[in-house]
Amino acid sequence: MKFTEEHEWLRADGDVVVVGITEHASEQLGDVVFVELPEVGTQVTKGDDIVVIESVKAASDILAPVDGEIIEINETLADDPGKVNSDPLGDAWFFKLKTSDPSQMDDYMDEDAYKEFIG
Amino acid sequence: MSDTLRRTPLHALHLELGAKMVPFAGYEMPVQYPLGVMKEHLHTRDEAGLFDVSHMGQLIVRAKDGYEAAARALEALVPVDLLGLGAGRQRYGVFTNEAGGILDDLMIAHRDDHLFVVVNAACKEADIAHMHAAMTGCAVEVITDRALLALQGPRAEAVLTKLVPEVAGMRFMDVAVLASDHGELWISRSGYTGEDGFEISVANDSAEAFARVLLAHDEVEPIGLGARDSLRLEAGLCLYGNDIDSATTPVEAGLAWAIQKVRRGGGARAGGFPGANVILEQLENGAPRRRVGLRPEGRAPMREGTELFDQAEGGASVGRVTSGAYGPTIGAPMSMGYVPSEMAETGTKLYGEVRGKRMPVNVAKMPFTPANFKR
Structure with missing residues (x-):
């Protein structure tokens, strides 16, 4: 698993990357009340804002970690956004992305580096 | 920090x-x-x-001649019936400016021979200066x-x-x-x-x-x-600085209930507070815009600053959200904001622009949760 400085976790399986947010991020956000996901089929470029997470405090964005196409979204988050707090690393994945440039994954931190990053 | x-x-x-x-x-x-x-x-x-x-300001207002004199002096700053306020009772009120706008909202209590007043933290220095300047003959004691x-x-x-x-x-x-x-x-x-x-x-x-x-x-x-x-x-309650400010009148803000009959047109002590001409006229004929409750149809909260439209595409903004959040008890997003009075009726469908998209939102009754006071 890889981690971004925006507190996303990325789990790669071949050229498919599953994306969610870390426990640290979910704690910082507070109770999540709404998640807006991109449409399946959307072509994204690394750094695009593609998910909006609204918590009781504020709205924040999730960025596309790599270039590619959204191939699946987690529809269950629409009815149960609280999963982002209760199971951020598991059930509350946001989307699956088929990347056109797997080498971009090399830009991200491994777990040890991420742990150090959040201190 | x-x-x-x-x-x-x-x-x-x-x-x-x-x-x-x-x-x-x-x-x-x-x-x-x-x-x-x-x-x-x-x-x-x-x-x-x-x-x-x-952090809120606690003030005691006294006049040498007792409660009635202090109440009269404060009535010159707020459109509230304080002479008619019984001992041991409290009323909600607003300090108004010459344009009828709201300088702060406050609680005013009649305690024996004096008034006890609670004002907003962010406004308290200005409120105290305002009271000192206008209420000559009264002592305004700041409780620290x-x-x-x-x-x-x-x-x-x-x-x-x-x-x-x-x-x-x-x-x-x-x-x-x-x-x-x-x-x-x-x-x-x-x-x-x-x-x-x-x-x-x-x-x-x-x-x-x-x-x-x-x-x-x-x-x-x-x-x-x-x-x-x-x-x-x-609970549908205003936050000063968001939902009410120096450019909103109590009538626009839906706070006319806080202006008792005796201070309105035809009342025994009608007017006599800053901006009375504007406020009494609006009480009589209505205000051009109103604070309303808003319930988004979707799950996305419409937060402070969200522009409101009366059509799904095109047209100019008709109003703006002044407070918006997710309501944990109602289990849904909720907002309040200002709209033209002709769009203030419950059930009126409007659109709030969230991240560039117009999302449907309906004018709704407030409070969003029933009040649970011991009357």
Whole structure:
């Protein structure tokens, strides 16, 4: 698993990357009340804002970690956004992305580096 | 955090309880405790929540000739019937400016021979200056040696009666000065959550011990500013600076109920407050715009600043959201904002522009949750 400085976790399986947010991020956000996901089929470029997470405090964005196409979204988050707090690393994945440039994954931190990053 | 931020007498207790502290109106205040905003909100509606509101301004206004003289002097600044306010009772009011706008909102209590006034933290210096300048002949004493706590929720009475049995006899908007193990308490049966509850002024050096005794009850959790905001919004209550300000009149803000008949056109003491010409005219003929409740059809909250439209595409903005959040008790997003009066009817369909997309939102009755006062 890889981690971004925006507190996303990325789990790669071949050229498919599953994306969610870390426990640290979910704690910082507070109770999540709404998640807006991109449409399946959307072509994204690394750094695009593609998910909006609204918590009781504020709205924040999730960025596309790599270039590619959204191939699946987690529809269950629409009815149960609280999963982002209760199971951020598991059930509350946001989307699956088929990347056109797997080498971009090399830009991200491994777990040890991420742990150090959040201190 | 900046050294210039002021601290309340409960600062150390907040840290001990694990609060996340933020700057608010010049004070370092708890925005949430480990329970989190959502659970703090729900706990207050189900049981009881304890809030530190010591940042608010507590003032005593006296006139040499007693209550009536002080009430008359303050009536020159607020469109409220204070001469008709019974001893031991409190009223909500607003300071107005010459344009009819709102300088601050406040609670005014009739205590024996004087007035006890509670004003917003962010406005208190300006309010005090305003009162000093206008209320010649009155002494305006700023109370700096007392903290202010709010105990809110359906279990508030059961908890507080264990410490101060007399509060059981108080009803909504009663005030009393009562003796306790923590010294003299200045209590009002009121609050900012839509729930039954009390605001309690306690000497600074007794405040922490008093708060600890309240928190020792299983029913009571400490509640931060985050839940305070969602609770007041569900209750349809205005936040000064967001929902009301110097450019909104009490009529536009839907606060005409706070202007008693005697201060309106044809009343015995009609007008006589700043901006009376504007406000009395609006009471008579209506205001061009109104504060309304808004319920988005979708799940995305429409937050402060969201522009409102009367059509799904094109056209100019017709209004703006002034407060918006997720309502934990209603389980849905909610907002309030200003719209033209002809669009203020409940059920009117509007569109709020969220991240560039117009999302449907309906004008809705407030409060969003029923008030639970002990009348």
